Every structure is written in C-alpha cells, then in structure tokens.
Amino acid sequence: MSLDFFVSHYNYWVVIFLMMVGFYILISRGNLIKKIVGLNVFQTSVFMLYISMGKITGGTPPILLDDPHGGGEAVEHVVYSNPLPHVLILTAIVVGIATTSVGLALAVRIKEAYGTLEEDEINRIEAQTEAAE
Amino acid sequence: MSEHLPILQVVVPLMAAPLCIFLRKPRAAGALAVLASWSALAIALLLLREVLSTGVVSYAIGDWPPPIGIEYRIDIVNAWVLVIVATIGAVVAPYAITSVEREVDPHRIPLFFTAYLLCLCGLLGITITGDVFNVFVFLEISSLSAYALISLGRQRRALTAAFRYLIMGSVGATFIVIGIGLLYVMTGTLNMADLAALLPEVWDSRTVKVAYGFLGVGICLKLALFPLHLWLPNAYAFAPSPVTAFMASTATKVAVYMLLRFFLSIFGGHFSFDVMGLDLVLLPLALVAIVSMSLVAIFQVDVKRLLAYSSVAQIGYMILGLSFASVTGLTATLLHLFNHALMKGALFMALGCVVYRIGSVQIGAMAGLGKRMPFTMAAFVVGGLSLVGVPLTVGFVSKWYLILGALEKGGLWMGVAGIVLLTSVMALVYVWRVVEVAYLRDFVGDDRVREAPWSLLVPTWALVLANLYFGIDAVRTSEVARGAAEVLMMGIGSS
Numbered sequence: 001m002s003l004d005f006f007v008s009h010y011n012y013w014v015v016i017f018l019m020m021v022g023f024y025i026l027i028s029r030g031n032l033i034k035k036i037v038g039l040n041v042f043q044t045s046v047f048m049l050y051i052s053m054g055k056i057t058g059g060t061p062p063i064l065l066d067d068p069h070g071g072g073e074a075v076e077h078v079v080y081s082n083p084l085p086h087v088l089i090l091t092a093i094v095v096g097i098a099t100t101s102v103g104l105a106l107a108v109r110i111k112e113a114y115g116t117l118e119e120d121e122i123n124r125i126e127a128q129t130e131a132a133e
Numbered sequence: 134m135s136e137h138l139p140i141l142q143v144v145v146p147l148m149a150a151p152l153c154i155f156l157r158k159p160r161a162a163g164a165l166a167v168l169a170s171w172s173a174l175a176i177a178l179l180l181l182r183e184v185l186s187t188g189v190v191s192y193a194i195g196d197w198p199p200p201i202g203i204e205y206r207i208d209i210v211n212a213w214v215l216v217i218v219a220t221i222g223a224v225v226a227p228y229a230i231t232s233v234e235r236e237v238d239p240h241r242i243p244l245f246f247t248a249y250l251l252c253l254c255g256l257l258g259i260t261i262t263g264d265v266f267n268v269f270v271f272l273e274i275s276s277l278s279a280y281a282l283i284s285l286g287r288q289r290r291a292l293t294a295a296f297r298y299l300i301m302g303s304v305g306a307t308f309i310v311i312g313i314g315l316l317y318v319m320t321g322t323l324n325m326a327d328l329a330a331l332l333p334e335v336w337d338s339r340t341v342k343v344a345y346g347f348l349g350v351g352i353c354l355k356l357a358l359f360p361l362h363l364w365l366p367n368a369y370a371f372a373p374s375p376v377t378a379f380m381a382s383t384a385t386k387v388a389v390y391m392l393l394r395f396f397l398s399i400f401g402g403h404f405s406f407d408v409m410g411l412d413l414v415l416l417p418l419a420l421v422a423i424v425s426m427s428l429v430a431i432f433q434v435d436v437k438r439l440l441a442y443s444s445v446a447q448i449g450y451m452i453l454g455l456s457f458a459s460v461t462g463l464t465a466t467l468l469h470l471f472n473h474a475l476m477k478g479a480l481f482m483a484l485g486c487v488v489y490r491i492g493s494v495q496i497g498a499m500a501g502l503g504k505r506m507p508f509t510m511a512a513f514v515v516g517g518l519s520l521v522g523v524p525l526t527v528g529f530v531s532k533w534y535l536i537l538g539a540l541e542k543g544g545l546w547m548g549v550a551g552i553v554l555l556t557s558v559m560a561l562v563y564v565w566r567v568v569e570v571a572y573l574r575d576f577v578g579d580d581r582v583r584e585a586p587w588s589l590l591v592p593t594w595a596l597v598l599a600n601l602y603f604g605i606d607a608v609r610t611s612e613v614a615r616g617a618a619e620v621l622m623m624g625i626g627s628s
Contacts, residue, residue: 026300035300043307050314085317088266092310095273099303102277106284106296113289122293129290 011052018045030119032110036103043096047089054085135179139192139205142176142215143258143271145169146222150250159242163230166246170219170226170253177212177219177257184212185613191263199263200324206263210398210467210617214260214390217471221382221478222253228592229375232485235492236373237285245285249379251278256387263325265313265399268391269306272355275387276302279380283372294367301354301364308351315344328399336404345409348395356388358415358452359422362445369441374485377437381444381481382474389451389470393463397621406458416456420552422449427559436487436494436567440480443520443563446556447473450535453549457538463618465534468611472519472527475603479596480516483509486585486593491578496567501576503568506584510571512597517564519600522557526604530611532557 006013018041025038062083107117114122149169153162183190184207192205199206207215229249237245255275259268280302284295317323319340320331335341350361357365365385369377396405405411426446433439447469454466484494486509491498503510519526532553539550576582584590603610 023304026304032296039300039303042304046307046310046314049311053314053318085314091266091270095270098273098277099299102280103296103299103303106280106292106299109284110289110292110296113292126290126293 011048015045015049015052018042018048032107032117032119033104035119036100036107039103040096040100043092043099047092047096050085050089050092054082056081135183137192138176138180138183139190139207139261140194142173142180142261143254145172145176146250146254146257150247150254153243153246153250157243159234159239160230162243162246163226163233166250167223167226167230169250170222173253173257174216174219174223177215180207181212181216181613184209200322200327203267204263204324204326205261206326207261208617209613209620210393211260211390213467213613213617214387214470215257217386217474218253218256218260218383221379221474222256224478224592224595225375225379225382225482228378228482228485228589231586231588232375232489233373235489236287236375241285245282245373248278248281248285249376251275252282252379252384256383259387260390264323265316265325265328265395266323269310269313272306272309272391275384276306276355279376279384282376282380283368285376286371286373288371290367291371294364294371298364298368301361305351305354305361308347308354312344312346312348312351315340315347319344325394325399329401332400332404336408342409345396345400349392349411349414352388352392352395356385356392356452357445357448359418359426359445359449362422362426362448365445366438366441369444370435370438374437374481374488377441378478378481378485381441382478385444385448386470386474389448389466392452393455393466393621397463402458402622412456412458415452416549419449419453419456420549422446423453423556424552424559427556427563430563431559431566433563434496436496436499437481437484439496439563439567440477440484443560444473444477446560447477447520450531450553453553454535454538457542457546459538459541460615460618460622461534461541462538463621464611464615465531465538467614467617468534468607469531471610471614472531472600472603475527475596475600476516476519479512479593479600480520482589482593482596483513483516486512486589489585489589490582496570498578499567499571500574500578501571502582503572505576505582508590508594509585510568512590512593513571514568515597515600517568519604521560521564524604525601527600527607529604530607534611 022038022042022045026035026042029035029038056079059079059081062080111117114125116122146169149165153165156162156165190207193199194203233242233245252275255271255278258271262268262271280295280299283298284292316328319335319338320328322328322331354361369381396411423446426442430439430442433442451466451469454462454469487494487499487502490506519528522528522532535553536550539546
C-alpha cells in the first residue's frame with residue numbers, strides 16, 4: 001500500500017478511525033451516557049462518509065449561478081458537488097438527534113429507578129431482583 | 134381517491150398519532166387509534182386486491198417520477214406483508230384500550246397511542262416504499278417509537294431493556310445506512326427497481342460486497358437472528374402486553390421482509406445464493422437458532438420470556454425457509470410470516486389477559502387458571518398448539534411447506550426436515566409446561582380472580598379463530614405466498 005493511496009483516501013481513514021472509536025466506546029464503556037456518546041461518534045462517522053462521497057474535486061456548491069430570468073452564461077459547464085448525500089444526511093442527523101434524545105431520556109429514567117448509570121451496578125441490582133422473585 | 138391509497142396507507146396513522154396527544158383523554162385517544170388502524174387495514178386490503186387483479190402498483194410521491202423522486206411500489210410481496218402488519222395493528226389497537234389501563238400510567242396513555250400509531254406507520258412505511266433511503270427513515274420512526282413503547286412497562290427493568298434495544302437497534306440501523314450509502318456510490322440511485330437494474334454491472338466490486346455485508350448484519354440485528362437476538366427476550370418480557378403482542382407479530386416480520394427485499398429483489402437471487410453464498414451463512418445460524426432457543430425456552434419461568442425465546446426460534450424457521458433458496462422454501466418463509474404473526478399475537482394477547490387479572494406471568498402464579506379464566510387459557514392452548522404445528526392450525530401449514538421444501542432438496546436436507554420435527558416436539562414441551570400448571574394444579578391466588586373482560590377476549594379470540602380458519606383453509610394464503618415467492622425468486626426487474 002503506497003503512501004499515495006493512503007493520502008488520496010484520507011477521508012475514508014478519518015471515517016474508519018471515527019467509526020472504530022465510536023464503536024469501541026459503545027462496547028467497552030459501562031456508563032450509559034458514555035455509551036450514547038459513543039453511538040453519536042459512530043453515527044457521525046457515517047455522516048462524514050456520505051458527505052465526503054458527494055464532493056467532487058473543484059466542484060462548486062450546487063447553486064444555480066446565473067440569473068434564471070435574465071440572459072447570462074449557461075450553467076451546463078459548471079461542475080458542482082452532488083447535493084443528494086447532503087440532503088440524505090440532513091435527514092440522518094435529525095434521526096441521530098432523535099435517537100440521542102430518546103436514549104438520554106431513558107438514561108434519566110434509569111437513574112431515577114436504579115440510582116445509578118453504571119451498567120455493572122444495574123446488572124447487579126437486576127440479578128438481586130431476579131433472585132428475590 | 135383510490136389512486137392515492139399507497140400514500141394514505143402511511144399518512145393516516147402518521148397524522149392520527151399527534152392528534153392522540155391533543156385528545157388527552159385515554160379512551161378518546163384509544164378510539165382514534167382504533168379508527169386509524171382499521172382504516173390502515175382497509176387500505177392494505179384494497180391494495181392487496183388491486184395488486185392481485187392488476188399487478189404492480191407504482192406511486193410517485195409529489196408527482197416526481199421515479200427514479201428521481203421517491204416511489205412507493207407495491208407488488209404481491211409487500212402487499213402481503215402490509216396486510217399482515219395492518220391486521221395485527223387493527224386487532225391489537227382495541228385490545229390495548231383496556232389492557233393499558235392496568236399496565237401504563239393514566240397520564241401516559243395518550244402518549245402510548247401516539248407511539249403505537251407511529252410504530253405502525255413506520256412498519257407500514259418500510260414495507261410499502263420503493264426507495265432504500267426511505268426504508269431507513271421509516272425504520273427509525275418505527276424503532277424510536279418501539280423503544281418508547283417498551284420503556285412504558287411497569288417494572289423498572291423495562292427501562293434497561295429499552296435502552297439495550299436502543300443501542301443495538303441504532304447500531305443495526307447505522308449499518309444499514311452504511312450499506313445504502315455504499316450502494317449509492319456505486320450506482321448513483323436509491324430507487325429499488327433502478328438499483329436492481331444497475332447493480333449487475335458492478336457486482337464484482339468490493340464496495341458492493343461490503344455493502345452486502347453491512348446490510349446483512351444490520352438487518353439481521355433488527356430481525357433478531359441468532360446470535361444477534363440479545364436485545365429481544367428482555368424487550369418482549371418487560372414491555373406492556375399489547376406492545377409485546379404487536380411487536381412480536383410485526384416488527385421482526387417487517388425486518389424479514391427487508392431481508393428478502395434487499396437480498397432477493399435488489400441484489401437478486403443469483404448474486405445472493407451463487408456469488409455470496411447467503412444460504413450457506415443463514416442455514417447454520419437458522420438451525421442453531423431453532424434448536425438452542427427452543428431449548429432455552431423450555432427452562433424459562435416467566436411465560437412472556439419463554440415465548441420471547443420461542444420467537445427467536447420461530448424467526449429461525451423463517452430464515453431456514455430462505456436458506457433453501459427455492460420457491461417452496463420461500464413460500465414457507467412468507468406463510469410463516471403471516472402464521473407466526475397470528476399465533477404469537479394470540480399467545481401474547483392471552484398472556485395480556487392473565488396480566489390484567491393476576492398481574493403476573495410467572496409460571497407458578499398461573500396455577501389453576503384453566504378453571505378461573507377458561508376462555509383465556511383456551512386461547513393460550515390453541516395458540517400453543519399452533520406454535521407446535523398441530524394439524525388444523527396455521528402452524529401446521531408453515532411446517533408442512535418447510536418440510537416439503539427440505540424433502541424437495543433431498544440428500545442431507547432430510548436431516549433439516551428431521552430437526553424441524555424434533556424442535557416441534559421441543560415446542561410441545563414448553564407449551565405443555567404452561568398448560569400443565571394452568572389445568573392440572575389447584576388455584577392458589579385471590580378468590581376474586583375471574584375471566585378477563587370481553588374487550589380483551591374478543592380481539593384475542595379473533596386471532597385464535599384466524600389461527601384455526603387459515604389452518605383449515607390454507608388455499609388462499611398459500612396461493613398468495615407462493616405467488617410472492619415466485620416474484621421474489623425472479624427478481625424485481627422481471628416482476
């Protein structure tokens with residue numbers, strides 16, 4: 001694998017790094033809030049994957065440059081970035097916020113019910129309840 | 134009007150959901166939910182009739198023609214799944230009105246129905262849409278409302294179950310988004326039919342294969358295929374009863390539909406089975422799921438949890454049918470989607486009646502209930518027999534086609550047929566444990582315990598009778614399922 005390959009795909013390396021960091025936090029941390037943060041990092045890496053896919057080298061933002069009513073230059077030879085991934089990710093960001101807020105709301109309720117946010121303590125309390133049944 | 138049925142299918146529950154909050158009164162919100170879910174069922178039946186008579190229905194949202202705009206595309210496969218989801222939604226909604234009175238705080242009941250309708254809307258949306266990104270959006274609508282619904286359970290463990298489901302479900306959904314993104318890079322389209330047409334040109338690229346893997350793992354997390362099922366038992370055991378009945382009969386079914394749609398319609402049977410070896414991956418997982426989860430179910434003391442483990446095993450049967458890679462196998466899968474929805478719906482609703490009267494579903498607490506709540510327990514027995522696969526119930530029809538599919542392939546596949554028979558006996562064991570306690574032991578609880586109210590019994594028995602009706606007259610259902618299986622095996626392009 002040459003350095004050139006590494007450098008020309010740097011956006012993917014960033015995405016993979018972030019994805020793995022998020023996934024690792026999600027799996028390894030016992031604190032429920034940290035888990036949600038990990039989930040956020042994980043999801044954000046996917047947003048970056050999408051957005052970097054839509055980028056075209058030298059492309060402009062996808063905005064009509066000329067005045068549609070007056071004359072002006074034709075727009076055909078303007079290279080612009082693909083706007084669709086951005087739009088998709090706007091939706092995905094909204095979904096991500098909704099997921100985070102539901103997760104945090106659940107964490108608040110769990111804290112009220114169990115008095116802790118640490119997974120191992122919650123498991124211990126649950127094992128005790130189960131044994132008591 | 135009738136040309137707009139596809140969009141109304143999703144919009145009716147979506148619009149009714151926020152109205153439930155404004156109604157404030159629990160009963161009024163429930164009535165609205167019943168109204169919305171019944172209209173959804175009517176629309177689904179009309180769509181199935183239209184598809185059966187005239188073929189594929191295509192609807193361009195906002196009049197933007199596909200593949201640029203979002204297309205709703207209904208063929209016999211998703212018309213069938215729409216009817217399954219809408220039927221269960223329509224049966225559980227009236228049941229929920231009475232059931233949640235004992236299981237959910239009164240001030241949360243309107244919110245319960247809001248989340249219920251949103252979940253129904255999401256599941257119908259996943260099924261009806263012909264756009265892969267739209268699948269993700271509806272998936273999250275249904276999942277987020279499902280997390281909220283599960284967390285409404287009375288015990289505090291419902292909260293941790295919902296949280297665990299949220300974490301695993303979000304990871305699954307994110308995997309699906311990654312897969313969709315990679316497909317989009319390779320083809321530049323999100324429309325399912327368009328993807329199916331463009332993908333064969335880029336089959337060889339590693340990106341497509343990676344996308345296949347991400348989609349596979351993500352969807353299998355959602356459908357709780359062993360060993361990705363860890364979120365399911367607690368989520369089902371601690372959710373309020375109507376939620377368990379609804380989720381067990383619809384959410385995993387829709388995920389199975391997603392699997393079929395992505396892997397057979399979009400990627401195509403040839404790519405999935407011949408190039409990627411999907412059947413070789415799914416077959417062992419399905420068999421392990423069926424055997425191990427049936428075994429685990431035998432040793433449960435919480436009956437809801439017992440049935441939850443049984444659900445994971447039943448999902449194994451559906452995936453087993455897919456791994457046959459034949460029309461008969463797929464017919465079994467599609468029939469079992471419907472049949473399992475009927476039987477698990479009936480069983481969980483019967484348990485909801487038990488919770489309503491005695492507040493517990495621990496197996497010990499159910500002693501002697503056969504005499505105290507004869508109709509409820511009779512419903513449980515019929516549902517249980519259906520789960521085992523006794524003739525004259527729908528369970529028999531599914532297993533019949535599964536074994537037929539195995540025999541068709543011959544050779545070592547005979548062993549698979551043997552495993553299906555063996556695990557049916559295991560199902561008999563775990564159903565019998567409950568039946569034995571309920572009928573052969575003396576009642577020990579409160580003297581005031583009596584039969585559940587008719588508002589719970591009528592919906593429960595509606596599903597029980599459907600179990601018997603479609604078990605005796607399986608011609609109609611198996612015709613539709615076989616038609617759908619043929620469409621799936623041909624791929625979306627030729628349908």
